[in-house]
Amino acid sequence: MTWTLAQRAHKMNPSVIREILKVTEKPGIISFAGGLPSPKTFPVDAFAQACETVLRTDGRAALQYAASEGYRPLCEWVARQLPWDVSPEQVLITTGSQQGLDLVAKVLIDEGSTVLVETPTYLGALQAFTPMEPTIVSVDSDAEGIVVDDLVKKAPGARFLYVLPNFQNPTGRSMSEARRQALVDAAQTAGLPIVEDNPYGDLWFDQPPPKPLTARCPEGCIYLGSFSKVLAPGLRLGYVVAPPAIMPKLLQAKQAADLHSPSFNQRMVAEVLKDGFLDRHVPTIRALYKRQCQAMLDALKQEMAGLDVQWNSPDGGMFLWARLPAGVDAIALLPKAVDKGVAFVPGAAFYADDADPRTLRLSFVTASEEQIRIGIKALADAVREAVQG
Template identity: 65%
Template sequence: MTQSPWQLAARAETMNPSAIREILKITERPGILNFAGGLPSPETFPVDAMRAACAAVLAEGSAVARPSLQYAASEGLPELRQWVAAELGRQGARVVPEQVLITNGSQQGLDLVAKVLLDAGSRVLVETPTYLGALQAFTPMQPRFDSVDSDDGGVTASGLREQLQKGERPRFVYLLPNFQNPSGRTQDEARRQQVIAVCREHALPMVEDNPYGELWYDQPPPAPLLARWPEGVIYLGSFSKILAPGLRLGYVVAPPSLYPKLLQAKQAADLHTAGFNQRVVAEVIRDGFLDRHVPTIRARYKTQRDAMLAALAHHLDGLGAVWTQPAGGMFIWVRLPEGLNAQTLLPAAVEAGMAFVPGAPFFAGQSDVRTLRLSFVTSTPAQIERGMAALASVVRAAMSGTGSGSGA
């Protein structure tokens, strides 16, 4: 074999494939019930509204037909930036459109934050566990990740203080306060006040990632962290979970002092986010469409969440497994009985007809191999029932020593 003439950069050597994307390849096999992917339900995609919006944007004589196919401003479409600022204002955050940067999904926002704020060796504080995609976005900048002690309410104030006493001051703490991926947990009002107090006391900036905040089931989550310390928080949001992920539209809200550098990083990355997609979304949402559409998503997902919680209780009762009870979002986090390993259990689960995501990749530090993530939003209640029955049978087999899945 001819030796490659290409030499990789040190940052490229640190890049790893997404564990979730690799597992999704397995779920393409016929007959596999997929609880692995964090994918919104296609049944929630507003196809008719999108079709009508596309027609309106490209209508003959439309003032935006040709501009929508042209290069666009790097900051994003003014109408979308105004909408984001207004929506956050409804939640108690004082934001002006000039603070909003429209991105190619909120994942690009994470990438821009990493490029602007991280050097090799910079400390980044993260939850335990945390979003795998954020770890992937930050890792090429070669930071040092430190996991903060976390419980059912997210990071603890004592855990933050403990980390702040170690070494140099972290560049920021990365948080998902609402229906976290992967755990589904939410910071309540008291916890948010505690966390903000510690961060303000120590001048520790926060990156608040909120792709799931609108997917609440019984009541909306507390006001965002951004509303409590606007100069100390970068906020990321997304249209993926409330419209369609294929649009790749997200946004970053940054303090005025930081915004220019994020904009420069955006310009260097891709000049601007697709103008056509932005105009289509602006057309869809301009008459309050989301106020009517998002409640239908919540109702659908709540039914599926309830079905999964009921199926877990029915099939895993008495086995020693525990799981979260999310008040919104798309995920349930399961901890298997003592002695089992979710990664080694996965092949047996696939053979039994279902797939999940092992929890280990979601930990920046010491991982808990007994954990796994289940997504409930793309499956019917009947499929959920069959899938949890299959999971329970695999767990029982592993516990009895007749199947794989044990190990530290």
């Protein structure tokens, strides 16, 4: 039988992260690899109550086919809680915000289109864009993300800039107020659309981040949000907010992709969210992640002493970013670390081009504080051996 694959299929590659997740599912491994929210934060009882209520009061509608746009009360909730003027018609509920990236790619990318990304950037976005066969171009980035001067150089002719301003995956870095405004001004001047991804914005430690890029220029931005980090990822619910110029095409792409996101899950989440649930729930996630981030920073300081390892100190989110001593390659280090009982994601996975092989991503949210101390010690042992090796 002659199976001829599409040209795009040859460009698609397995997710390094998801393959690593499988390896690190071995019992006993302390994993800083996956971007898995702490299961402690999942409001299981609230979901159980919501399932019961939805099935009892509205079960048959919740189990039927539904509109591609999403469950209207949930679209309304999203529109209401965003810090700029959004109508529910601008909200499209997606099957996780990963699907938002797939839809954006389908609607905005032709073969050979230039798409601009941060250096490094979210791996899942690279995977979502790749099947539409763009040329992905990294924009120089510093501790705040996109360097605006380099953006200005690379903007002409690009279809959009993909950017994650809050507690970025993979680096944990955030953009300051001044950088955001400079970025939006430059993009507007260049006529460059922005695709803003904000799965982590609610997970701040001490103070909320500056307002989103989209709030500064709603007509020039597509905004992606998610319920995965503030409720639970296993429901696969996210959303896209898009200007009226783009929404009809995103909606058509959504219809073609999976008709609609699960109506049962949408009603369940709408039920959980009513009465200000997140206002009570999210502060508990913030407090937990702040404690665990501090535990990792403390452990790094103690265990990496004397080793030339660098790391940043995020203001929120789920990740921090580290850089190994000269000559130590994170991909080569990984199996040795796993042998010692700890896993991470090599930073190379997150670069569209010219990867820095010494970088790695550490999640501080899945492991407990004690596991963090043990895991960072094991990682330091692996680094020490590599340096001495």
